[in-house]
Amino acid sequence: MTLPIFAQMAVSGAFMGLVYALIAYGFQLTYATSKSINFGQGELVMVSAFFSLTLLNLGVPYWAMIPCGLVFGAAMGLVIERTAVRLALEQKSEGWILLSIIGGLFLFSTAENIWGRDDHPFPTPMSTDPIHVLGVDVTRNEIAVAVGVFAIMGLIELFKRRTLLGKAFEAVSADRDAAELMGISATRTVMLSYGLSGAVAAVAGILVSPITTVGPTMASALILKAFSVAVVAGLDSGFGVVVIGMMLGILESLSSFQLGSGWREAPGLVLLILALALRPTGVFGKTAIRKV
Amino acid sequence: MLAVEGINAGYGTSEVLSGVSLIVKSGTVVALIGANGAGKTTTMRAISGSLRPSKGKVILDGREIQGLIASRIAHLGLAHSPEGRKVFGPLSVEDNLLLGAYTHLPRFFGFLAKAQPDLDRVYTLFPRLKERARQLAGTLSGGEQQMLAIGRALMARPKVILLDEPSMGLAPVIVQEVFHTIRRLKAEGITLLLVEQFAKSALEVADYAYVMERGRIAVEGTPEALSRNERVLAAYLG
Numbered sequence: 001m002t003l004p005i006f007a008q009m010a011v012s013g014a015f016m017g018l019v020y021a022l023i024a025y026g027f028q029l030t031y032a033t034s035k036s037i038n039f040g041q042g043e044l045v046m047v048s049a050f051f052s053l054t055l056l057n058l059g060v061p062y063w064a065m066i067p068c069g070l071v072f073g074a075a076m077g078l079v080i081e082r083t084a085v086r087l088a089l090e091q092k093s094e095g096w097i098l099l100s101i102i103g104g105l106f107l108f109s110t111a112e113n114i115w116g117r118d119d120h121p122f123p124t125p126m127s128t129d130p131i132h133v134l135g136v137d138v139t140r141n142e143i144a145v146a147v148g149v150f151a152i153m154g155l156i157e158l159f160k161r162r163t164l165l166g167k168a169f170e171a172v173s174a175d176r177d178a179a180e181l182m183g184i185s186a187t188r189t190v191m192l193s194y195g196l197s198g199a200v201a202a203v204a205g206i207l208v209s210p211i212t213t214v215g216p217t218m219a220s221a222l223i224l225k226a227f228s229v230a231v232v233a234g235l236d237s238g239f240g241v242v243v244i245g246m247m248l249g250i251l252e253s254l255s256s257f258q259l260g261s262g263w264r265e266a267p268g269l270v271l272l273i274l275a276l277a278l279r280p281t282g283v284f285g286k287t288a289i290r291k292v
Numbered sequence: 293m294l295a296v297e298g299i300n301a302g303y304g305t306s307e308v309l310s311g312v313s314l315i316v317k318s319g320t321v322v323a324l325i326g327a328n329g330a331g332k333t334t335t336m337r338a339i340s341g342s343l344r345p346s347k348g349k350v351i352l353d354g355r356e357i358q359g360l361i362a363s364r365i366a367h368l369g370l371a372h373s374p375e376g377r378k379v380f381g382p383l384s385v386e387d388n389l390l391l392g393a394y395t396h397l398p399r400f401f402g403f404l405a406k407a408q409p410d411l412d413r414v415y416t417l418f419p420r421l422k423e424r425a426r427q428l429a430g431t432l433s434g435g436e437q438q439m440l441a442i443g444r445a446l447m448a449r450p451k452v453i454l455l456d457e458p459s460m461g462l463a464p465v466i467v468q469e470v471f472h473t474i475r476r477l478k479a480e481g482i483t484l485l486l487v488e489q490f491a492k493s494a495l496e497v498a499d500y501a502y503v504m505e506r507g508r509i510a511v512e513g514t515p516e517a518l519s520r521n522e523r524v525l526a527a528y529l530g
Contacts, residue, residue: 178378183366183395
């Protein structure tokens with residue numbers, strides 16, 4: 001195999017990896033505040049993509065669709081929090097695992113019934129002609145993915161560091177009980193994290209759809225890899241998911257090219273197993289700094 | 293200012309407190325002393341809402357607060373500096389202080405300007421915290437963390453402060469410093485309920501004191517009276 005093709009596969013894989021990173025980031029947000037994650041996150045990505053596609057088909061302009069899609073995703077995140085997570089957390093039970101999976105299945109069948117089982121193309125306002133950079137073709141959609149992923153992650157990180165509400169978010173992740181004593185409502189902070197996580201899922205859906213098409217099963221492969229990325233990087237690793245996400249994207253792109261497309265899913269699973277065996281807190285996972 | 297009337301509280305099915313009553317008058321320092329496991333911390337937690345009392349009343353500034361959630365009680369003017377300090381380790385010292393004032397600061401922008409007078413006050417009291425404002429709270433020494441925990445409670449401009457075991461795990465010289473601070477706060481007219489194992493130091497600074505034994509108030513009185521009480525003397529001041 002020649003070097004240019006190799007580089008081409010790696011670059012395309014890296015862009016896809018950014019989408020995994022973004023979904024993994026959504027896991028981190030809810031894990032930080034509540035030590036819970038939404039196992040139906042992939043279905044959130046999918047229904048948000050379908051919702052956005054419907055808006056476009058109804059004639060809503062592209063620029064107006066994006067905020068609507070975001071709000072829809074955030075609202076769905078809140079629904080999941082209310083229906084699947086809150087009760088379980090109040091009982092200190094792990095029931096959110098099963099409940100959020102059920103929530104995802106429910107969204108899946110709902111989507112099938114509303115939009116059918118077929119994959120639909122997702123329009124893009126940008127030209128599909130690739131741009132040549134250093135001998136590698138990059139599509140405008142891929143650039144949009146990169147810009148979108150870094151924009152939303154950057155915005156959320158800015159929010160966490162620069163606003164008092166964001167600092168309160170961090171405080172709840174650090175010590176929920178102490179945060180309550182400061183007057184910070186942990187329940188509302190968890191809601192906030194699920195809302196943000198839902199919005200992040202919607203962004204992922206809108207960004208990835210022009211590349212992968214929209215269908216009820218679009219997210220099942222995505223979510224598996226996003227989960228691998230989240231665990232390998234560490235559920236509290238912040239931007240660590242970007243590194244691991246791109247790495248996984250490159251690995252799977254190369255392995256499916258070299259070994260055949262059947263091997264596409266292998267690197268993610270191998271990485272997941274290795275990480276769990278060797279470093280369960282994740283490559284970038286933090287060990288708590290604490291002095292008594 | 294703060295009155296606790298016959299509360300019972302505990303964890304799960306085991307009741308730790310049975311019928312604890314105490315009063316903290318405005319502008320006074322009240323000490324709650326007693327052996328390990330007597331229920332001092334549980335009393336604090338039942339007051340601040342970390343724990344729900346199963347019986348009895350907690351009255352803050354004329355208002356019944358028992359059964360409210362902790363964050364609500366904080367908004368009503370109670371600041372609880374918990375046992376073990378519980379500073380937010382991954383956040384900076386200044387962020388910790390700002391969060392202390394969470395109840396009366398704007399949530400998005402302009403909170404720094406609004407908190408400045410309170411920050412200055414805390415930094416005057418603890419110049420060390422100002423030096424370390426940008427440092428992560430988790431990297432502070434135990435004594436500095438305790439100052440931060442007290443500063444964080446002050447930031448809320450609370451009506452009452454609950455201060456749980458400020459001397460825990462600190463070197464004697466630092467403990468003295470902590471008590472020095474408490475005396476300064478007392479001079480400023482702060483209302484404080486202080487839980488301490490160092491009964492002697494606590495009685496020196498307090499206006500009134502309660503002694504807990506096995507989940508109840510065993511003895512109460514002014515520090516002078518308690519210092520003459522043989523039982524207290526033998527058990528806690530020996």
